[in-house]
C-alpha cells in the first residue's frame with residue numbers, strides 16, 4: 001500500500017502561531033520550492049526498500065526483545081527528506097532505537113502501525129518522522145486543511161510532542177499547533193483552520209471538530225494516537241470514537257502504547273486498518289528498561305511521611321520525582337516540606353494547578369539538572385520526558401501494574417540509568433507478586449531506621465502555626481483514604497488495614513479528620529451506588545447535599561449533647577427521689593455545717609500562718625524573694641500542699657518569680673512542675689513543718705514563762721498588800737496571831753493566745769476553784785505554791 005498522494009503548487013514559506021499551549025511564534029520551515037526530484041526518488045526508494053523490508057522489519061523487531069535501545073541503523077539510511085535529516089541531526093538524533101527502526105520504514109510505506117515499546121524507548125520519533133515525511137511528500141499546505149493530528153492524553157505530553165515536532169521539522173515549511181484544554185476556545189478557533197499539523201488532547205480536539213466552523217479535517221492524511229493505554233485509562237474511549245467519526249476513513253493511523261492490552265487492541269480494531277504490529281519488547285525478560293534499578297520498601301502508613309522526608313533529605317542532590325495518589329497530598333507535602341529546614345528542595349505538579357503554572361513548573365523541572373524533588377500526581381506519569389531524573393519514588397502504591405511501569409518510566413530513559421523506589425504498606429505487599437507476574441522484578445529493601453528522622457513533632461508545630469497547612473493536612477488525609485477506598489484491586493488496597501489515628505498523627509494532626517460517613521461505610525454496594533449517584537449529580541447539587549449532611553450532623557451531635565444533659569438531669573432527679581426526707585435533712589445540715597466550717601477556715605489565721613510561713617521560708621533566700629512570692633492582689637490565700645494557693649473564691653493562683661499570676665499556660669506548666677517536684681518539695685515541707693513546730697514550742701514556753709512571771713508579780717503585790725494590811729491589823733489587834741490575809745481567788749492571768757499556735761495548741765486544764773478563805777499565812781503560801789505548780793503544769 002502506498003501513501004496517498006496530492007500535488008500542490010506554489011508552496012511558500014509558512015509559519016504558525018501556536019494557538020494552544022505556547023503563544024510564541026513557531027516557525028516550521030517547509031521546503032520553499034518543491035523538490036519533485038527528491039520526492040520522486042523518495043517514493044521510489046520507499047516502494048523498493050520499505051516494501052521489501054516490511055515483513056523482515058516487523059519480524060526482527062518482534063524477535064529482538066531485548067538488548068540496547070539503539071539498533072545501529074542510522075536515520076540517514078532511511079528514505080526520508082534532507083530537511084527531516086537535518087532537523088534530526090540538529091537535535092542530535094543519528095541512530096535509531098528499536099521501535100524507530102521497526103516502525104518508521106513501515107509507516108513511510110503507508111502502513112497503519114500498532115506499536116508497543118517500553119517507556120523511554122523513543123516512540124515519539126517513531127511517529128513524528130513518518131508524519132512530517134508524509135506531509136512533505138504530499139506538498140501539504142494550509143490550503144489543504146488539517147493534514148495530520150496527534151492525540152495525546154495529557155497537556156504536558158502534548159506540549160512535549162509539539163516541541164519535538166518543531167525541532168525535527170525545523171527545516172520544513174509547515175504550520176503546526178498544539179491545542180489543549182484550559183484556554184479560550186474562541187481564541188483558538190481562527191488559528192486552527194490554518195494548521196496543517198495539530199498536537200491535541202482528545203477533549204479539546206473533539207470540541208474543535210464539533211464547534212469550530214473553519215476547521216476542516218476531511219482531507220486528513222495521518223492520525224497518531226500516542227499513549228493509547230493512558231487515553232483509555234483516562235476514560236477517553238468515547239471521545240476517541242467520536243473523533244474517529246469526524247475523520248476520513250482513508251487515512252493512515254499510527255497507534256503507540258507502552259502496553260498493549262485488550263482494550264488497546266479493541267481501540268486498534270476501531271482505528272486501524274490491517275495494522276503492522278511492532279512490539280519490540282514483547283518477549284523481553286523485563287517490561288522495564290534494563291538500566292532501571294527497582295526497589296520496594298514496606299513502610300507502615302504512619303511512617304510514610306517520615307520515610308519520604310528522610311529519603312528526600314538523604315538524596316537531596318538528586319533529581320527525583322515523587323508520585324502520590326491525589327492532588328491534595330501533593331499540596332500538603334509540598335507546603336509542609338518547604339517549611340521543614342533543613343529539607344529537600346521541592347516542586348509540585350498536579351491537575352488542580354492553572355495551565356500556566358503547570359507549564360511553568362514543567363519547564364522549570366525540565367531545566368533543573370539536580371537537587372530537586374518534584375512531588376506530583378499521575379499527571380506526570382506517562383510520556384513526559386524529563387531529562388536526567390535519578391530517582392522515581394512511588395510514595396503511594398499505584399493502582400495498576402501499568403501505572404507502576406509508566407511511573408518508573410520517568411527515569412532510565414533512552415540510554416540513561418535510573419532508580420526507582422516503591423513504598424508499600426504491609427497490606428499492599430501482594431502488589432509485588434503482581435509486578436513479578438508482569439515481568440517486573442524489584443528488590444526488597446528496608447529503610448535504615450537510624451536514618452529515618454521523625455518529623456511528626458515538627459509537622460505538628462507547623463500545623464499549629466499555620467491554619468492553611470493544617471487544612472491541607474486534613475484534606476490530604478481525607479483524599480488519601482478516599483483514594484484507597486476507590487481502588488478497584490481489593491487484593492492490594494484494604495481500607496480496613498489503615499490505621500487512621502496513626503496516619504493523622506504522622507501528618508501532624510491532633511485529631512482524625514472527618515472524611516464523611518459515606519467513606520467509612522463498609523457495604524460495597526451501597527458505597528458503589530452512592531458514588532454512582534454522586535457522579536450523576538451536578539457539582540452544585542453535591543455541594544448542597546454536603547452542607548445538608550453537615551447541618552444534620554451538627555443537629556445530631558447537638559441533640560446528643562442535649563439528650564446527655566437531659567439524661568444526667570433525670571438521673572439526678574431520680575436519685576433525689578430515692579433519698580429520704582430524713583437523709584435530705586441530714587445532708588442539708590451537713591452542707592450547712594461544712595459551709596460554716598469553710599467560712600471559719602477561711603477566716604481562721606491558719607491559712608495566713610501557712611502563707612506567712614511560706615513567706616518565712618522564702619525569706620531564707622532573701623528579702624527579695626519574700627516580696628516576689630506575694631500575689632499582687634494581696635488577697636488572703638490558702639496555700640495547698642502542692643504549693644498552689646487558693647483564693648477565697650476557690651480559684652487557683654500560682655506564684656511566679658515576679659509575684660504576678662502566671663498565664664494559663666504557665667500555670668499548667670507550674671502545675672506540672674509542682675507535681676513533678678513533689679518529692680523534693682515534700683522534703684522541704686517536712687523540715688519546714690518541723691521548724692514551725694519548734695518555733696511554736698519556743699513561743700509557747702516563752703509565753704508560759706511570761707505569764708508565770710506576771711502571776712508571780714501579781715501575787716507578790718497582793719502579798720505585800722496583805723502583809724501591810726496584816727501589820728496594821730496586828731498593830732490594831734496586837735493580841736491576834738501573825739499571818740497573811742487570805743488570798744483573793746487565785747486567778748491566773750488570762751494567757752495571751754499565741755497567734756500561730758492553733759495547730760499545736762495544747763488542751764487547757766480546768767483552773768482550780770477559787771479559795772474563799774485563808775486560814776493562815778502558811779495556808780496562803782501553800783496555796784500559792786499549788787497555784788504555781790498548776791500553772792507550770794499547764795505550760796510544761
Ligand SMILES: Nc1ncnc2c1ncn2[C@@H]1O[C@H](COP(=O)(O)OP(=O)(O)OP(=O)(O)O)[C@@H](O)[C@H]1O
Nearest residue numbers: 093095096097119120121122123124383385409414
Ligand atoms: N534515536 C534517538 N537518539 C537519541 N535519543 C533518542 C532517540 N530517540 C529518542 N531519544 C530520546 O529518548 C528519550 C525518550 O524518548 P521518547 O519520549 O520518545 O520515549 P517514549 O517511548 O515515548 O517514552 P514514554 O513511553 O515514556 O512516552 C527522549 O529524551 C528522546 O530525546
